[in-house]
Amino acid sequence: MNADELRQQTAQQIETAFAQTPYPGDDKVAVYARYGHSLADDLRGKHWREVPLEVLYAHRWEIFLLTPETFRFYSPVFMLAALYHPNEVESLSDNLIFSLTPQREEHIHNYQAGEYNDYFSRRAAAYSAEEKAAVLAFLRAFAILYAEVPLVYDIDLNRQTIAFWQRA
Numbered sequence: 001m002n003a004d005e006l007r008q009q010t011a012q013q014i015e016t017a018f019a020q021t022p023y024p025g026d027d028k029v030a031v032y033a034r035y036g037h038s039l040a041d042d043l044r045g046k047h048w049r050e051v052p053l054e055v056l057y058a059h060r061w062e063i064f065l066l067t068p069e070t071f072r073f074y075s076p077v078f079m080l081a082a083l084y085h086p087n088e089v090e091s092l093s094d095n096l097i098f099s100l101t102p103q104r105e106e107h108i109h110n111y112q113a114g115e116y117n118d119y120f121s122r123r124a125a126a127y128s129a130e131e132k133a134a135v136l137a138f139l140r141a142f143a144i145l146y147a148e149v150p151l152v153y154d155i156d157l158n159r160q161t162i163a164f165w166q167r168a
Contacts, residue, residue, distance in 0.1 A: 003145055007083050010141040017134035018076040023047065024069040038062060040070065048077040053088050056081050060092035063099055068119075071099065072126040079138040086146065094152040097142070099123065100135060101153075101161040108164060124168055136165040 001009070029044045039059035043051060051074065063071065063078065075096075082093035102108045102120050111121040127135065139162050155161060 006141050006144060010083060010137050011080055013137045014076050014079050014134045017128075017130045018048070018073075021073055021076075021128075021131065024067075024073055028067070029070050029073075030067050039066065043070070043074055048074045051077045053081060053085055056089050056092050060089055060095060063092070063095050068123045068126040071123055072131070075131075075135070079135070082142060083138065083145070086149075091152055093142070093146075097139070097151060097155060097157065097161060098153045100139065100165070101155050102164050111168070124164075127168075132165060132168050136162065136168075139165055 026044050030040050039055070039062040042055045042059065056077065066074070078092060078096045081089045082096055086093050102111070102124075107118055107120040110116065110118055111124050114125075116122040116125045124132075139157065143157050143162065151157065
C-alpha cells in the first residue's frame with residue numbers, strides 16, 4: 001500500500017468511526033483554564049468537519065486544555081490534519097500524539113482499573129471501541145508515513161503510544 005492509499009484508508013476509518021459521535025453541546029465545548037480567546041471559542045458551534053486548518057494552526061498548543069468530551073469530538077479533525085497537512089499545522093501533530101500518550105504507568109493503571117482520576121485516563125475513556133480503533137489506525141499510519149520525522153516530545157510512538165491503544 002502506498003502513502004496516499006494508507007492516508008485514504010485511515011481517513012475513511014476515522015470518518016466512519018466518528019460519524020455518529022455526538023457534539024458535546026455549546027456549553028460543554030470547553031478548555032480547562034485559559035484567559036482570552038481560546039480554541040474552544042473557535043470550535044463552539046462547529047462540527048469537526050467544519051474546522052479550518054487556520055484554526056488548528058492558531059491554537060495548536062491548546063489541545064492539551066480541551067476537556068475530554070471536547071477532545072474526543074474534535075480529535076478526527078486533529079488526526080486528519082496531522083495525516084494530510086502536517087506542515088501547515090506544525091506542532092499540532094506532536095501535541096496530538098503527546099495527548100494520546102500515557103505519560104506515566106499510573107495513567108495506564110488508572111485507565112485499566114476504571115479509575116479515571118487523571119486527565120489522560122479520562123480522555124482515553126471518553127472514546128467508544130470503534131473510535132479507539134480509529135485512533136490506533138491513525139497512530140499506526142502516522143508512524144509509517146512520518147517515521148523519519150522526529151517528534152518534539154520524547155515519546156516512543158510504537159512502544160509507548162501505539163502499545164497503549166492496542167490494549168485500550
